[in-house]
Amino acid sequence: MTNRRDFLKYSALLGAGVTIPQNPLSAQKRVTRGADAPAPEIDTFTVQAGSMRLPAPSPRQINIPDVDGFKVLKGDFHIHTLFSDGAVMPADRVDEAVLNGLDIIAISDHIEYRPFFSNKGKWLLNDKDANNYNIWYEVGKPEADKRNLLLINSCEITKNSMPPGHFNALFTTDNNPIAAAVDDWKQMLRVAAEQGAFLLWNHPGWEAPTSGGIEKGAPLRFTDAHKEAHKEGLLHGIELFNDSEYYPVVSDWCNKYDLAVFANSDIHPSELNRYGLQNPLRPITLVLAKERTVESAKEAFFAKRTIGWAAGALWGREPWLPRLFEASVEIKALSGGVIEFTNKSSLPVSIVMGGSLFDLPQDVKRQAFRPAGIKTLTVANWMIGMNKPLEIALTV
Numbered sequence: 508m509t510n511r512r513d514f515l516k517y518s519a520l521l522g523a524g525v526t527i528p529q530n531p532l533s534a535q536k537r538v539t540r541g542a543d544a545p546a547p548e549i550d551t552f553t554v555q556a557g558s559m560r561l562p563a564p565s566p567r568q569i570n571i572p573d574v575d576g577f578k579v580l581k582g583d584f585h586i587h588t589l590f591s592d593g594a595v596m597p598a599d600r601v602d603e604a605v606l607n608g609l610d611i612i613a614i615s616d617h618i619e620y621r622p623f624f625s626n627k628g629k630w631l632l633n634d635k636d637a638n639n640y641n642i643w644y645e646v647g648k649p650e651a652d653k654r655n656l657l658l659i660n661s662c663e664i665t666k667n668s669m670p671p672g673h674f675n676a677l678f679t680t681d682n683n684p685i686a687a688a689v690d691d692w693k694q695m696l697r698v699a700a701e702q703g704a705f706l707l708w709n710h711p712g713w714e715a716p717t718s719g720g721i722e723k724g725a726p727l728r729f730t731d732a733h734k735e736a737h738k739e740g741l742l743h744g745i746e747l748f749n750d751s752e753y754y755p756v757v758s759d760w761c762n763k764y765d766l767a768v769f770a771n772s773d774i775h776p777s778e779l780n781r782y783g784l785q786n787p788l789r790p791i792t793l794v795l796a797k798e799r800t801v802e803s804a805k806e807a808f809f810a811k812r813t814i815g816w817a818a819g820a821l822w823g824r825e826p827w828l829p830r831l832f833e834a835s836v837e838i839k840a841l842s843g844g845v846i847e848f849t850n851k852s853s854l855p856v857s858i859v860m861g862g863s864l865f866d867l868p869q870d871v872k873r874q875a876f877r878p879a880g881i882k883t884l885t886v887a888n889w890m891i892g893m894n895k896p897l898e899i900a901l902t903v
């Protein structure tokens with residue numbers, strides 16, 4: 508931002524109503540060096556150009572009512588930094604999450620792939636930190652605490668063949684013994700599970716560079732390797748949405764195998780480069796937790812009280828998806844067969860009733876005629892199974 512034109516362009520982009528002086532240096536403050544200092548012929552003093560600072564953008568507001576006494580936390584449980592192959596530092600991930608209105612995140616850097624800051628990456632860490640696989644958490648935690656963001660420790664177990672593919676170990680207590688078992692993916696999951704970690708199968712549609720089972724373009728499969736891991740208690744959740752990919756069949760897998768649903772960003776570049784400012788399309792996992800704490804979030808994960816939200820749609824399981832709808836959308840019967848809907852949340856809601864489709868923007872009263880005999884409505888963008896939108900009984 509070196510000239511007035513760029514400055515104006517940037518402030519207009521932010522919509523911040525910034526007042527720009529004709530000359531930013533007109534507000535300059537001269538730092539004097541004592542009354543006796545002789546006035547120089549040319550100005551060699553330090554000058555503070557105070558008017559150059561833009562106001563910080565305010566965080567995105569995401570309002571979701573409590574559901575059956577549970578708070579709805581907004582989270583992203585798959586994020587990378589320069590400690591593996593991401594482009595920014597943990598403090599930047601914290602800033603981005605706060606700006607996006609999130610409550611809780613996991614920085615889940617790869618154990619096996621660390622091309623930047625590591626023991627053999629582009630920039631070598633000192634002996635103490637070179638083999639420390641908790642470093643992204645240790646560096647990020649004080650920053651998260653300062654911003655009142657919940658940060659959980661985690662790592663991504665990253666195998667090049669599919670199966671097994673990639674897993675996030677979430678709520679780990681120490682990633683180093685997981686890294687020490689690097690030659691045996693099942694053992695890595697076991698070590699994490701012994702720590703009480705929640706194990707998430709990441710991007711199940713990912714085409715592995717050295718494929719062991721799923722070929723490019725083939726349908727997704729819940730492989731024997733994943734079935735065995737699940738049977739052994741080493742699989743608790745699965746990404747239905749990752750970055751910009753959506754795997755519809757995962758809705759059915761979550762129901763069949765009792766897995767928690769996730770929508771995560773798996774973000775590698777900066778958030779501004781990937782989504783732009785406060786883009787509502789950034790994937791979010793909603794967590795129905797007793798409290799806004801790490802312990803409560805962990806309890807909710809294992810109780811499978813999660814809902815994925817991305818690309819203008821939601822995915823969840825019984826009974827939490829319908830209960831989230833009941834908490835979010837008020838339905839009243841008016842006279843003459845008219846129904847009034849009010850969406851009290853920031854969630855996107857598209858209704859189909861008696862053949863007509865309409866959206867419910869936040870806090871806008873919307874009236875629609877209910878044809879005779881219509882007893883249910885469909886929430887077209889809330890999915891409770893593969894190709895199965897949520898049906899709500901009309902009790903009013």
Ligand SMILES: [Zn+2]
Nearest residue numbers: 663673709710
């Ligand atoms: Zn991955």
Ligand SMILES: [Zn+2]
Nearest residue numbers: 585587663773
């Ligand atoms: Zn990843």
